[in-house]
Amino acid sequence: MSLVYVGILSHAPGITGRAHLATNELVRDQFYDCLRRQAEEIKQSSAEVLIVIAAEHFANFFMDNMPAYCMGVGEKHSGPIEDSEWLKIDKTSIPGSPVVAHKILKSVMQSVDLAYSEEWQCDHGIMVPLHFLTPNYDMPVIPCNINCQGPPLTPLSRVWQFGQALRQACDEQDEKIAIVGTGGISHWPATPDSGKINEEWDREFLSHLMQQNKEKLLSYVDEEIYRDAGQGGFEIRTLIAAAAAAGGQGELQFYSAELPIFAVGCTVANFDVST
Amino acid sequence: MSLYQVQKFLYNLNRDEKLQSIFHEDKYSVLSSYDLSAEEYSALDDGDIGLLYVLGVNGQILMHYAAYLHIEWFDYLQLMRDGVDKHGSVRAGIYAMAGDGVELTSAYALGDSGEPA
Numbered sequence: 001m002s003l004v005y006v007g008i009l010s011h012a013p014g015i016t017g018r019a020h021l022a023t024n025e026l027v028r029d030q031f032y033d034c035l036r037r038q039a040e041e042i043k044q045s046s047a048e049v050l051i052v053i054a055a056e057h058f059a060n061f062f063m064d065n066m067p068a069y070c071m072g073v074g075e076k077h078s079g080p081i082e083d084s085e086w087l088k089i090d091k092t093s094i095p096g097s098p099v100v101a102h103k104i105l106k107s108v109m110q111s112v113d114l115a116y117s118e119e120w121q122c123d124h125g126i127m128v129p130l131h132f133l134t135p136n137y138d139m140p141v142i143p144c145n146i147n148c149q150g151p152p153l154t155p156l157s158r159v160w161q162f163g164q165a166l167r168q169a170c171d172e173q174d175e176k177i178a179i180v181g182t183g184g185i186s187h188w189p190a191t192p193d194s195g196k197i198n199e200e201w202d203r204e205f206l207s208h209l210m211q212q213n214k215e216k217l218l219s220y221v222d223e224e225i226y227r228d229a230g231q232g233g234f235e236i237r238t239l240i241a242a243a244a245a246a247g248g249q250g251e252l253q254f255y256s257a258e259l260p261i262f263a264v265g266c267t268v269a270n271f272d273v274s275t
Numbered sequence: 276m277s278l279y280q281v282q283k284f285l286y287n288l289n290r291d292e293k294l295q296s297i298f299h300e301d302k303y304s305v306l307s308s309y310d311l312s313a314e315e316y317s318a319l320d321d322g323d324i325g326l327l328y329v330l331g332v333n334g335q336i337l338m339h340y341a342a343y344l345h346i347e348w349f350d351y352l353q354l355m356r357d358g359v360d361k362h363g364s365v366r367a368g369i370y371a372m373a374g375d376g377v378e379l380t381s382a383y384a385l386g387d388s389g390e391p392a
């Protein structure tokens with residue numbers, strides 16, 4: 001077994017960029033502690049490579065050529081694309097893992113058409129997680145984005161298949177691999193409704209996710225997600241893929257809707273990968 | 276209406292520091308290569324966040340553009356609200372799709388996310 005860790009976490013740019021504006025410092029710092037604990041868990045797992053399943057926010061692709069799924073297979077990645085002062089993360093280079101990435105790509109493609117790119121730019125969607133999980137950028141990273149912005153979006157049933165294909169691909173490798181899925185739950189990012197969070201919707205979704213309730217997870221419909229959880233809710237795809245890759249029960253380590261300045265219900269969880 | 280072109284320009288600008296410095300020196304030389312209406316051109320020429328939001332620019336693109344313009348976060352949110360007050364509700368794009376009972380237009384119809392029957 002070479003998949004040694006699966007977790008999920010939030011990635012909203014405010015988590016780093018607007019840290020100083022959070023009025024609830026106690027909850028903010030509890031959240032940061034949980035993110036650092038996740039970094040420690042990944043280290044303890046002896047993972048050699050980190051796959052980040054993230055949401056495309058127009059850092060790499062536009063509507064002239066938008067892949068449903070794409071993996072960064074280059075030797076290195078760059079980021080953040082955003083103004084570093086705004087995101088409070090310096091521009092840097094992140095090591096890739098081209099050999100492992102190509103093997104995983106080939107395996108996943110047997111069941112899901114996964115695009116690939118040797119040029120990858122990271123925005124907050126990957127940089128915020130890496131800022132906490134590998135702050136020295138010394139762990140090889142394979143980024144993998146799902147289109148959650150430019151409809152039509154990949155169906156949730158395919159997201160599940162993708163997670164399972166990723167699991168199988170990881171299990172075929174000699175290297176020890178960790179996966180994190182990073183997306184928002186309900187949120188209305190970068191709009192006048194930024195800061196709005198549907199906590200009830202979030203908790204119900206997370207409950208299905210932690211319990212691996214596939215039937216409930218795949219019964220979400222985009223029109224209803226948009227109505228109840230905002231456009232940002234489309235990013236549940238990244239979390240569902242992570243759960244499908246893990247296969248085992250999840251443990252919700254942190255959830256709080258009390259940090260609206262971060263514009264998302266802040267979440268950290270891990271999954272049992274032994275099954 | 277060429278929202279695609281407006282967003283394409285901002286997408287390119289957001290991720291290319293060289294283009295940012297060219298745009299800083301000479302907006303016309305950059306904007307003239309996109310097929311923009313007069314209203315879109317002036318919104319980009321003026322950095323009018325409120326109007327760009329109403330025209331339908333995706334927040335993930337607009338937010339990064341506002342950061343490039345060094346607009347503070349709360350000012351960014353207020354500029355979008357002011358834009359709606361001044362120009363009316365969002366005209367196109369993802370925020371005009373499905374909110375408050377507004378029907379999806381076929382051009383922007385969402386994919387079915389359920390399990391295939």
Ligand SMILES: [Fe+2]
Nearest residue numbers: 055125184235
């Ligand atoms: Fe996101």
